[in-house]
Amino acid sequence: MSPAVVLQYVLPHRFLSSLAYRLARSEWVPLKRWLIATVVRKFNVNLDEAANPDPESYPSFNAFFTRPLKPGARVADADPKAVLCPADGKIAQMGRIEEGRIFQAKGQHFTAAEFLADEAKAEAYRDGWFANVYLSPRDYHRVHMSLKGTLVETAHVPGRLFSVAPWAARAIPRLFARNERLVCHFEGEHGPFVAVMVGAILVSGVETVWSGEEIPAYADRVIRKDWRGKGITLERFAEMARFNYGSTVVLLFPKAMLASMEAIPAEAPVVLGQRIGTLA
Numbered sequence: 001m002s003p004a005v006v007l008q009y010v011l012p013h014r015f016l017s018s019l020a021y022r023l024a025r026s027e028w029v030p031l032k033r034w035l036i037a038t039v040v041r042k043f044n045v046n047l048d049e050a051a052n053p054d055p056e057s058y059p060s061f062n063a064f065f066t067r068p069l070k071p072g073a074r075v076a077d078a079d080p081k082a083v084l085c086p087a088d089g090k091i092a093q094m095g096r097i098e099e100g101r102i103f104q105a106k107g108q109h110f111t112a113a114e115f116l117a118d119e120a121k122a123e124a125y126r127d128g129w130f131a132n133v134y135l136s137p138r139d140y141h142r143v144h145m146s147l148k149g150t151l152v153e154t155a156h157v158p159g160r161l162f163s164v165a166p167w168a169a170r171a172i173p174r175l176f177a178r179n180e181r182l183v184c185h186f187e188g189e190h191g192p193f194v195a196v197m198v199g200a201i202l203v204s205g206v207e208t209v210w211s212g213e214e215i216p217a218y219a220d221r222v223i224r225k226d227w228r229g230k231g232i233t234l235e236r237f238a239e240m241a242r243f244n245y246g247s248t249v250v251l252l253f254p255k256a257m258l259a260s261m262e263a264i265p266a267e268a269p270v271v272l273g274q275r276i277g278t279l280a
Contacts, residue, residue: 005171013161013201014218020202021216024062024244035061043138049073062205066141066242074140076237076273083258083277084146084237085131085270086195086249088139092132092169093266094276097252100126105170110177112252116194117157117222121185124192129253129261131276132176134164135243142242143249144272147193147279149186151210151232157181158219164200164248166267176250182206182214184240190279194252197241205244209234213244237273256280 026032036055039045047053051068058064076084093103100122101109113122135141159180162172169175180199185192197206199215206215210232211225234240261277264270 002171004167008162008168008172008201011201017161017199017202018216021205021244024065024205025060027060032058032061032064036064039065039137043136045138049140062244066207066244068142069140074272077275079275079278081259081279082275083253083261083279084144085133085272085274085276086146086240086251087133087135087141087143088271089133089135090267090269091264092134092164092166092248094131094261094264095129096261097125097128097130102130102176102250104175105166108169108173108175110174114174114177115181115196115250116183116252117155118183124254125194125252126255128255129258129277131251131261132248133250133270134166134248140272141244142239143195143197145234145236145238145240146195146251146276147186147188147190148236149188149193149234151184151227151230151234152187152192153185153227154208154214154225155183155185156214156219156223156225157183158221159199161199161201164198176248180215180218182208182241184208186234188257191254191257193254193257195240196250196252197243198248198250200247206241207244208241209239253277 049069051070100112112125113119116122160178162175162179176198182197184195207213259278259280
C-alpha cells in the first residue's frame with residue numbers, strides 16, 4: 001500500500017474538511033487572493049467562461065470556486081432523447097450495473113444497495129446504468145439535471161471523506177459507498193433516476209437549489225427527507241446542486257429507461273450538457 005493511500009486511512013478527514021470549509025469562506029483579502037491565484041495558476045482555470053472573469057472581485061475562495069458560467073458557455077444536446085452529462089469533469093467510470101454491482105476501478109466494485117443506503121430502492125437499478133463524473137479543482141462546480149425530474153426523497157448518508165481522485169478509486173475498496181454523500185431520488189417522465197453528490201477530503205460541501213446547504217453538518221446516521229408533494233420539479237439542464245469545493249456526482253438509471261450509453265472511456269474529459277446516453 002502506497003504512503004498516499006495509507007494517509008487516506010489515518011488523516012482526520014472531518015477535521016481537515018471543516019478547516020478547509022472555514023478557510024474557503026474567509027473574506028480576509030490576502031488569504032482569499034492567495035487561494036484563488038494558486039488554484040487558477042496550478043489548475044489552469046479558464047476564467048473567460050465565468051460570468052465574472054475577475055478573480056480579484058470574488059469575496060471569498062468559495063465564491064470563486066462555485067462561480068457561475070456566462071450565458072451560453074454550455075448548451076444542452078438538442079436531441080430530447082439525449083441524457084445529459086450533469087457537470088464538467090472527467091468520466092471516472094460509466095456503463096452497466098451488473099446484478100446490483102457498480103464498477104469502481106479494475107478489481108473494485110460496490111453495490112447499489114450500500115451506495116444508496118436502501119436495498120429496496122436499489123432494486124430498480126439492479127441491471128441498469130450508471131455514470132460517475134469526477135470534478136477536478138479547475139472545473140465548474142455546479143451540477144445540473146441530466147433529465148427533467150421531480151424530487152421524491154433525499155438521503156444524507158454518513159461516511160468517510162476519502163479522496164475520489166482516480167488513484168484513490170483504484171486503491172480503496174468500495175470508496176464511493178464509504179464516503180459521505182447526498183442521494184437525490186427523482187421521478188422522471190420515463191421512470192425513477194438518482195443523482196448522488198459524493199463528498200471527499202477537503203471537498204465535502206454540498207448545497208442544493210431546493211434546501212441550501214446539506215453537507216456539512218456531517219451525519220452520524222442516515223437522514224432521509226421526504227419531498228413528495230412539495231412540487232420540486234427541475235427541468236432538464238437546470239442547476240440542481242453545487243459542490244462547495246469539488247468532488248464527484250454519480251447517476252443511476254433503470255435498465256429499461258436507456259437504450260444505450262455513450263462509449264466514453266475512463267478519465268476522458270466531459271462537459272456539462274453533452275450526451276452521455278440515449279433514452280429508450
